[in-house]
């Protein structure tokens with residue numbers, strides 16, 4: 089964060105661009121194009137709180153990584169030429185092969201106005217529905233489950249319900265990492281007695297804090313939740329009046345449940361759980377009317393994601409726990425504007441504004457748009473879309489604000505598809521994504537701090553995103569780029585907006601158009617906002633009535649189905665799409681880490697956010713590590729039928745035996761062997777098209793590095809050529825940390841040294857210990873460290889946290905010069921792994937505080953400052969506390985758990 093005392097030039101109230109919580113942010117610009125960031129007290133999502141990612145927004149706003157000018161085939165061009173070229177490419181493909189030969193792949197990073205413009209162009213003017221959003225990868229299953237149960241994609245609850253509930257069930261939802269500010273809100277409720285149950289194969293930070301953790305076997309959630317419904321029926325814990333008055337399908341559900349053995353013993357066995365834990369879950373759910381069941385990627389990212397969502401919703405419908413304060417099933421989205429995409433029609437499976445492809449809706453939307461065409465049927469969903477690019481059915485793809493070369497399952501096939509596609513157009517704010525490598529046309533888009541429009545968060549709350557800076561270089565708003573191209577294609581009339589408020593009013597009017605209360609998605613009076621009203625617009629939850637927004641849906645028991653009744657539908661529990669085998673005996677699960685976002689294109693710019701987990705890794709249980717002869721902290725090769733990666737091994741009992749976990753964030757820009765999504769099987773849910781990111785059969789073996797090292801430099805450098813090396817890079821204060829390792833001849837290490845240390849510009853000191861195989865080299869320039877190289881062919885490398893601290897200093901101290909050659913700090917202790925990213929506090933300091941008597945998170949915060957800013961690391965501090973106290977005294981541990 090920038091120094092608040094500097095000359096601030098502008099301040100806006102805006103919205104965080106990362107997760108679906110949608111926190112309000114106050115951003116104050118500095119002349120250096122950074123910003124002072126703080127949580128907006130008045131925003132109903134966060135009431136002033138922010139997590140580590142939101143807090144670090146100011147460090148991501150520089151121009152160094154931006155795409156600043158349009159390019160065609162690598163050459164800078166004028167905007168007019170770029171727009172004409174894109175229009176010509178699309179037009180010629182449509183004329184020769186029809187509208188379904190083009191596709192848009194868009195993103196939950198787009199604002200609602202951008203989404204609306206892209207959807208209108210594709211579905212109303214080009215006449216295809218081949219527009220899909222990367223939200224397909226996050227919550228498409230929840231969308232279908234909502235539509236089946238409620239008649240439309242409607243999120244029943246609001247964040248306040250999370251505080252009012254007496255029980256929160258986290259189903260495949262590691263809120264501590266993925267939605268930290270909601271976790272902070274629930275922690276307050278937990279302090280008042282709220283109970284937490286976590287259903288997750290991994291002992292995540294959320295599970296760690298829960299009263300009950302159910303570490304179920306991969307893809308057995310449907311079995312567990314169907315079992316709960318059967319148990320509730322058997323124990324008379326359902327609401328028969330509610331079922332009679334408001335729900336259909338209950339009798340059929342009883343029949344469907346009877347097809348399986350619903351005894352808790354059978355369920356526990358199928359799910360790999362302790363039967364007492366299953367019974368405890370069922371009993372607690374049954375006896376707690378105020379229950380919220382949160383579900384997120386762990387439920388959605390599955391070949392039976394819809395079935396999981398439906399199974400959760402069924403239990404709420406059967407007990408009438410919906411539409412009431414503190415009671416609802418609650419799908420939480422991953423992206424800041426995934427909801428905006430769902431609403432406007434950014435998904436290939438929806439036409440627009442919650443209308444589908446039936447003849448009445450198609451005619452209505454076309455009438456509203458007065459468009460020359462209208463898509464006749466749903467378009468290709470993300471995985472199918474890139475398959476169609478791969479096999480040549482799609483000949484032009486326009487990718488907006490996302491990075492499918494990294495984020496899609498079987499991402500190597502997506503790379504092949506893009507490499508062979510004759511027309512790849514990419515609108516991006518960042519200049520160096522993996523996907524841009526394949527772009528024939530690059531269109532510079534505005535970034536978060538320049539964009540102006542609206543987003544919708546997970547509780548249906550529409551908030552304004554406001555521009556802090558002028559556009560970087562020649563960057564344009566996404567909606568404007570789309571409108572420019574549309575007009576260049578000859579569609580003059582439908583795209584003559586002058587400002588985002590024009591688009592918002594049009595979208596709001598579409599939600600009201602021929603509605604008469606039949607479609608819940610209605611923005612009502614927002615269609616009449618003046619430009620000034622739009623500028624000053626406060627957060628509001630849709631549906632928007634004359635009197636304002638609506639926090640909770642279905643309070644009157646009326647749903648958006650034809651008969652107004654909700655629908656229970658029991659899906660069969662099928663287990664994983666593909667079973668593990670002798671060749672691939674482990675289950676690879678993928679997910680997110682606390683301080684990174686998507687493919688790191690922005691969070692990867694903030695050194696503070698790269699300290700907690702600086703490298704790609706795979707987690708595995710100690711039993712598996714033993715069986716496959718893998719050591720904690722060493723490199724390991726992970727393989728599936730689709731790809732492989734080489735990453736750091738983390739051996740932990742938090743991982744279920746037989747399962748692996750890898751984070752999804754690293755791209756080739758940061759770690760070319762560290763990508764996990766190329767390994768993910770592209771199996772999708774047949775109803776939602778959402779891929780099964782949470783289970784791919786896999787195997788592991790030690791990489792057996794013979795040498796490893798790291799290189800600190802002011803610039804980002806490429807891996808040396810002529811040697812097979814595993815290469816990762818991390819931004820640090822004042823430069824980059826490059827980690828590397830090889831499993832070939834030790835002589836390769838010398839080759840790497842030669843490449844990296846050639847052309848020294850300053851004073852050099854070096855040290856070589858042939859006996860231990862250590863090499864240390866440092867270069868000073870202008871009184872500070874300029875480059876540092878450390879290589880070890882045996883033994884350990886110096887502490888990175890210490891050395892990066894020395895590297896960040898403007899002037900090198902004498903004692904640090906000596907320490908550099910010794911390879912360790914001469915005084916003080918190593919920081920250990922960074923736990924608190926905001927304050928830069930490592931494990932060592934926290935453990936020391938515990939040894940000195942700190943027995944709760946607050947005391948540790950007082951002693952070390954860890955956890956005293958955004959609080960995202962509090963769960964991890966709690967775990968360190970618990971582990972430390974468990975070692976010394978079981979009694980003390982119990983007390984600490986209670987206190988925490």
Ligand code: SF4
Pocket residue numbers: 104105106107108109110111134137138139140141142143267268269270
């Ligand atoms: Fe941003 Fe964090 Fe809030 Fe999510 S929880 S919106 S990442 S500040």
